[in-house]
Amino acid sequence: MVDVVDGLKAKLAEINSKMEELRREIVVLDDQRVAFETVIKVYQPGFELAASPSKTRRASSRETASGRVTELLKGRNNRHIVLDILRRSERPTTTAEIAEKFASEADLGSEAARLESALTSRFSATLNGLVRQGLVRQAGTTDGRRHLWEVSR
Numbered sequence: 001m002v003d004v005v006d007g008l009k010a011k012l013a014e015i016n017s018k019m020e021e022l023r024r025e026i027v028v029l030d031d032q033r034v035a036f037e038t039v040i041k042v043y044q045p046g047f048e049l050a051a052s053p054s055k056t057r058r059a060s061s062r063e064t065a066s067g068r069v070t071e072l073l074k075g076r077n078n079r080h081i082v083l084d085i086l087r088r089s090e091r092p093t094t095t096a097e098i099a100e101k102f103a104s105e106a107d108l109g110s111e112a113a114r115l116e117s118a119l120t121s122r123f124s125a126t127l128n129g130l131v132r133q134g135l136v137r138q139a140g141t142t143d144g145r146r147h148l149w150e151v152s153r
Helices: 002-043 053-073 077-088 095-105 113-131
Strands: 136-140 146-151
Touching: 002 053, 002 146, 053 113, 077 095, 077 113, 077 136, 077 146, 095 113, 095 146, 113 136
Parallel strands: none
Antiparallel strands: 136 146
C-alpha cells in the first residue's frame, strides 16, 4: 500500500512540475506575442488580432495579470528580488511564498490574489535560472509536490 501511495505522490509531483513548466512557457509565449503585435501595429496601426470571443476573454485576463506583473517588475532585477527574499527567510521557501512576500512588500493589497499565479510563474522561471547558476537549490518539497528553495551556502 505504501508503494502505491509513494508512486502516486511521485506522479503528482511530476504533473505539478510539468504544469509549472507549461505556465512559465505560456508567460514567455504571451510576452513574445505581445511584442509581435506591438511591432505589427507600428507598421499597420489598424491591426487587430482576429480571435474567437471565448479565446479573447480567456487570453485577456491572462494578459492583464501578466502585463501587470511585467509592469511591477519593470526596472527591477528579479534575481535580486528572489535572492533577497530567500536570504531573509528563516526556512526554505516555496515559490508561492516568495510571490506572496513580494506582493506584501510591494503593497499590492487586493490585487495580490489576482496576480499570485503570474508572480509565481515569473519567480519560478527566475529560480530555475538561479539553480543553473548555483546560487539557489531545492531543499525538498512540501506536500510532496511544491519545491522548497534556499540560498546555496
